[in-house]
Amino acid sequence: MDISLSLKEIELIVLPERRALGADLIEGSVPVVISGVAALDDAGPADLSFLGNRKYTPFVATTAASVVLLPLDYEATPKPRQVFLFVKDPSSALARICESVEKKLWPRPAPGTHPTAIIDPSAKLGANLHIGPYCVIEADADIGDNTVLEAFCHIGRGARVGRDNWFKPRVSVAEYCVTGDRVKLFIGAVIGGEGFGFETVDGAHRKIAQIGNVVLEDDVEVGANSTIDRARFATTRIGAGTKIDNLVQVGHNCRTGRHCILVSQSGMAGSTILEDYVMLAGQAGLAGHLRIGRGSQIAAQCGVMSDVPPGVVMMDSPALPLQTAKRLIILRRRLPELFKRVSALESRMDAAKSDGGNQDTAIKKE
Amino acid sequence: MDISLSLKEIELIVLPERRALGADLIEGSVPVVISGVAALDDAGPADLSFLGNRKYTPFVATTAASVVLLPLDYEATPKPRQVFLFVKDPSSALARICESVEKKLWPRPAPGTHPTAIIDPSAKLGANLHIGPYCVIEADADIGDNTVLEAFCHIGRGARVGRDNWFKPRVSVAEYCVTGDRVKLFIGAVIGGEGFGFETVDGAHRKIAQIGNVVLEDDVEVGANSTIDRARFATTRIGAGTKIDNLVQVGHNCRTGRHCILVSQSGMAGSTILEDYVMLAGQAGLAGHLRIGRGSQIAAQCGVMSDVPPGVVMMDSPALPLQTAKRLIILRRRLPELFKRVSALESRMDAAKSDGGNQDTAIKKE
Amino acid sequence: MDISLSLKEIELIVLPERRALGADLIEGSVPVVISGVAALDDAGPADLSFLGNRKYTPFVATTAASVVLLPLDYEATPKPRQVFLFVKDPSSALARICESVEKKLWPRPAPGTHPTAIIDPSAKLGANLHIGPYCVIEADADIGDNTVLEAFCHIGRGARVGRDNWFKPRVSVAEYCVTGDRVKLFIGAVIGGEGFGFETVDGAHRKIAQIGNVVLEDDVEVGANSTIDRARFATTRIGAGTKIDNLVQVGHNCRTGRHCILVSQSGMAGSTILEDYVMLAGQAGLAGHLRIGRGSQIAAQCGVMSDVPPGVVMMDSPALPLQTAKRLIILRRRLPELFKRVSALESRMDAAKSDGGNQDTAIKKE
Numbered sequence A, B, C: 001m002d003i004s005l006s007l008k009e010i011e012l013i014v015l016p017e018r019r020a021l022g023a024d025l026i027e028g029s030v031p032v033v034i035s036g037v038a039a040l041d042d043a044g045p046a047d048l049s050f051l052g053n054r055k056y057t058p059f060v061a062t063t064a065a066s067v068v069l070l071p072l073d074y075e076a077t078p079k080p081r082q083v084f085l086f087v088k089d090p091s092s093a094l095a096r097i098c099e100s101v102e103k104k105l106w107p108r109p110a111p112g113t114h115p116t117a118i119i120d121p122s123a124k125l126g127a128n129l130h131i132g133p134y135c136v137i138e139a140d141a142d143i144g145d146n147t148v149l150e151a152f153c154h155i156g157r158g159a160r161v162g163r164d165n166w167f168k169p170r171v172s173v174a175e176y177c178v179t180g181d182r183v184k185l186f187i188g189a190v191i192g193g194e195g196f197g198f199e200t201v202d203g204a205h206r207k208i209a210q211i212g213n214v215v216l217e218d219d220v221e222v223g224a225n226s227t228i229d230r231a232r233f234a235t236t237r238i239g240a241g242t243k244i245d246n247l248v249q250v251g252h253n254c255r256t257g258r259h260c261i262l263v264s265q266s267g268m269a270g271s272t273i274l275e276d277y278v279m280l281a282g283q284a285g286l287a288g289h290l291r292i293g294r295g296s297q298i299a300a301q302c303g304v305m306s307d308v309p310p311g312v313v314m315m316d317s318p319a320l321p322l323q324t325a326k327r328l329i330i331l332r333r334r335l336p337e338l339f340k341r342v343s344a345l346e347s348r349m350d351a352a353k354s355d356g357g358n359q360d361t362a363i364k365k366e
Helices: A007-013 A058-062 A091-106 A323-334 A335-355 B007-013 B057-063 B090-105 B324-332 B335-355 C007-013 C060-063 C089-105 C322-335 C335-355
Strands: A048-051 A068-070 A083-087 A190-193 A197-202 A204-207 A213-216 A225-227 A235-238 A314-315 B046-051 B065-069 B084-089 B190-193 B199-203 B204-207 B213-216 B225-230 B235-238 B314-317 C047-050 C067-069 C083-087 C189-195 C198-201 C206-207 C213-216 C227-229 C234-239 C313-315
Touching: A007 A083, A007 A091, A048 A091, A068 A091, A083 A091, A091 C067, A190 A213, A190 B213, A314 A323, A323 B335, A323 C322, A335 B335, A335 C213, A335 C322, A335 C335, B007 B084, B007 B090, B007 C047, B046 B090, B065 B090, B084 B090, B190 B213, B213 B225, B225 B235, B314 B324, B324 B335, B324 C047, B324 C322, B324 C335, B335 C335, C007 C083, C007 C089, C047 C089, C060 C206, C067 C089, C189 C213, C213 C227, C227 C234, C313 C322
Parallel strands: A048 A068, A068 A083, A190 A225, A213 A235, B046 B065, B065 B084, B190 B225, B213 B235, C047 C067, C067 C083, C189 C227, C213 C234
Antiparallel strands: A197 A204, B199 B204, C198 C206
16 A cells, blocks of 8 residues: 655645744655655655654664654754654644545545445435445435445444444444444444343243344444444443444443443443443453443453442452552462461461470461 | 334233233323333333332332333322333333334344345245345255345355244355254354364464364354354354354354353353353353353353363353352452561561560561 | 265375375275264264374274274274274374365355456456455455455455455455465454544544554464454554464554464454464453564463563463463462461460460451
8 A cells, every 4th residue: 555645745734733833844855755654663765754752762863764753853864865844743743644644545435326235215315425335225214414334334224324424344233223423333343233131931041122222422433343232122322422442242221421432352241331431441341230430441351340430440350449459469479478478477486386385286387 | 213102002012911900900091102111210201111120119200201010019190191000010011012012123024035135046945035135145055934034144055044043134154054943143143164273384374174064053043243163073063042142252163052141252262062051151261172061150251271060150260169269359359458467477476586585587578 | 064975085085194004904894975074972873083082092992983093003893884994193184084075065166256246447356266246346456366255255445465365255355455375364354444543632532543554464364253453554464374263353553473373352452563473362362562472372361461572371361471370370279278377377376475475466367
C-alpha cells in the first residue's frame, strides 16, 4: 500500500499545527513523494516519520525518513534530500496526516445500491445509501440517510439503522434491533443474537423465549466478530459513544453507559450494567446481574463477581481493588520466604523449649 | 419493536395458569394494547409487567405498567386504566407470554428456496425446507425435512443436516459434518473448522492431516461466532441437548455428553471429554485430553489442567474444588495480617532471647 | 463420512514405512473396505486402527478393527477377517494414511471462477484460480496463481494475495492487506479489521486514524473467526510459518516472528512483538507494547504484563517463570497449614510468656 503524499500536501495538512509560524520552519529540500509512515528507526527513504516522544530523540540523527515532524524547539539540520517540518505537536500533526490519508485510502463508499443486493419491498431506505454486493435487507427494515453497508451485510426484519452508519462487510443486525447515528460495525459483528437462557425441565435444557432486542446508541462502534445478544425482554443497550473491540461478548439484558470501552475478548454475562465511562480491559469477565460504577476500570483478565463502586480500578480473579490486589501479588511472591521464617520460628521455639525442658512436641512442623 | 398484544390475547395465553379460577381474578379496566414487556420499575403505560420475586413487591404500587401479572394471594387494587391479572405463578405466566410473542415476532420462515440459493444437483433436499438468499449447498449434502437455512448459510460437501434444524444467517456446516434433529445454529457459527495440530519438522510446523468430522446430536444449539473443529480422525461430538453460547471454542476430537452447557468464551482444547450435564461457565478453559465427570461445574475463568471427578464444582486457575478454592481466596486476602503476625512473633522471640541472653541473631527478619 | 480405502490402497500408502521388509509383514486375510479410522477401543469392524503408544497394547487383542497398524517387533496373530500390518512406526504410517485420505476427501478445488463471483475489472488475477460462489474481489486487488477462494470470500480494495493460498468460506482480507504464499485462512477469519485506538476529547472517545495494513508472510494459517487488526500506521505482521488457531485476537501493530503458535482464544494487545518460535497457549493474554523472547512459551490463561526474555516458560496471571509459579501454587495450597502453624506458635509463645509472667497480650491472634 502506498499513501502517496507530496510534501506540499503534508504541509497543507499540518498547517493548523504551523499557523502563525514563519515559513522558515521547514528545513531541507523537497524529496520524493512520501509513500508511508513509520517510526524513526523503522523508516526508509520513502517514509515520513515523527518525534512523538523525546526518548526517541537519538533516532532523529540516524533515521532514513525523508520527512520528519519535529517539535518547534528541536534544533537540528536535516541531511541532504531530507526535510524537517517543525510543528507545535508532532503527534498531533501526525494524527492529522493519518486522518487525511485515511480519508483518501478508506473513502466513504459512494451512494448507490449494488444490483445483487436483495431488499424487501417493505424496507424503508433513506437517501444517499451505499448498499454493497450481496447485502440482504429484510422486511420492514428501516435504514437512515447516508448509511453504508458493505458486502454481505444482513439487516434483519424490522431492524432500524440510523443515519451515517458504516457497516463493514458481513455485519449482521438481527430482527428488531436498532442503531443510532454514526454507528460503526466491523467485519463479522453480530448484533442481536438470541440470548442464552434455559430452564431445566425433566433433565433437558428448555430455551426461555428471548423477545427483546439490542439498541446501539449514537457513535457506538463494535469490533470484528463481536457478539451482542438480544434481551430476554426489553433491550440490551449499548450507551452512546461506547467503543467495543473485537471478539467481545455482551450477554442478554446488559446495559452499558455512555463512553465505555470494552477491549478485545472481554465478556459480560447477562443483565450486568456498566455506568458511564467504564473500561473493561482485554479478556476481563463480568458475572451476571452486576453494576459497575461510573468510571471504574476492570483490568485485563480480571474476573468480577460482585458490584463495583464508581471510580475504582479492579484487578485479579476474583476481582480486588488495585492496591489490595497488588499488595497480595507481592506478598504471594514472598510465600517461600514466609514458610522459611515460620519454620525458623518453630525451630527456635523448639530449641528454647528443650533448653527449658519443655515437652511440647505435638505441634507439627513443615 | 412492538409486541402488539391485546388484553384478550394475554388472557388466553395465561389461561393454563388461571384455569379453574374465577373470572374475578382480573381486576381493572381494559387498557390499550400492550406493546412491550418490562420490569416493574422500568415499565411505561404501554408495557406488561410482573411480580416474579417478592422482593420487588413495593414496585407494584408505583409501576406505570398497564397490565401486571400478580400471584393469586397478592392483595391490591389497580390504578385507573390498569389491569391486575392474578395467576398461579407470574414468572411462568410471563414465560408463556414471551413464548407466544416469540412465535409471532420470530416465526419459523415459510418453506421455499430463494432463487439466489446455489444448490449442487447432487444434494439431497428434504421436504418443506426454507433456503434463504445466497445460501450455498455443496455436492452430496443432505438436508432433512422442515429445516431452515437463513441467508448466507453454507453447507459443505457431504454434510448431513437433520430435520427441523434452524440455522440463522451466515452459518457454516463444513464438509462431512452431521447434525441431528432440532439443531439450532446462530449467526456466524462454524461447525467443522480444521483441527489445529502440527508436528515440527526441521523447525517448521507441518500440519497433521485432519480427516474427521463434527457431529452435533439432537437438540444441540451453538451460539454466534462459536467454532467447533473437526476431529483429527473419527468425530468431534456434541451430545444431545447440549447448549453452547457465543464465541466458544471446541477443539478437535473433543466430546461432550448430553445436556452440557458451555457459556460464552469458554474453550476446550483437543480430545477433552465432558460427561453428561457438565457446565462450563464463561471464559473457563480446559486443557487437552481431560475427562470432566458427570454433572461437574467449572466456574468462570477457571483453568482445568487435570481430570475432574463427577459432581464437583471447580474454580480458580489452576482449578481447585470450590471449597478449597474459596478457603484459599480468603486466606490469601489475609496474607498482610499473616506477615505481620510472623514479624510480631519474630520480635517477641528476639525479645525473649535477649532477655535470656541468647545470641540467635542469624535469622533474617521481614 | 466414509474414507473408502481398500487394503491394497493402505498397503501402498504405508509402503515407505514397510520398504525393504518382507511381504510376510502382513498377517491375516483381506477384509472389507475400510471406511474409517478409530482408536483401538473405539474401532468397529469397518475401521482401521493403530498401536501408537505401548500403553494401549492390551486393546490390540480386543479391538474390533479390521486393519491394525502395529510396530515391527509386536508379536501377535490377527483374528479371523482381521489384518495386522507391521510397520516401522505406526503413528507415522497412520499420518501417511490420514494425509492420503485428506487429499481424497478435501481435494483442492479445481480452477475456475463461479459466475456469481463479483470481480472488479481493475483486479489482477493469477492463473489457475478457484473463485467460489458469491466471492467479492474489490478494485486493485491482486491474487497470485493457484489460489483458492471458497464461497463468500471478500478481498478488499488493493489487497495482495500470494500464490497457492487457500481461503475457506467467508474469509475477509481487508483493504491493502497482503498475504504471502501458501497461506491458509479458515472460515470467518478477519484479516485487517480497523485497529482499536482512541483519544478522549471533551469526554468522548475519538478514533485515531488507522492507516496501516496486515501482512501475513508465507505459510501462515489463521483459524476460524480469528481477527487481526491493521496497524495504526505501517504493518501488523505475522511471521512466516506462524500458525494461529480459532478466535484469536491480534491487535494493531503487533508483530510475530517466524513459526510462532497462537492457540485458541489467546490475545495480543497492540504493538506487542513475539520473536521466533514463541508459543501462546489457549486463552493466554499479552498486554500491549511488550517483547516476548525467542522460543518462550506462555501457558494457558497466563497474563503477561511485561517483557519476557527468550527461552522462558511463563504461567499465572500476572505471569511468572514456570518454576516460581509452580512453587507459589503449591505453597498457596498450604496456606491453611501455615495459618495453623502461626497460630500454634502464638499459643506456645503466649504459654511460654505466661509461664515466665510476661504480660505481652497486645499482639492480636488469629
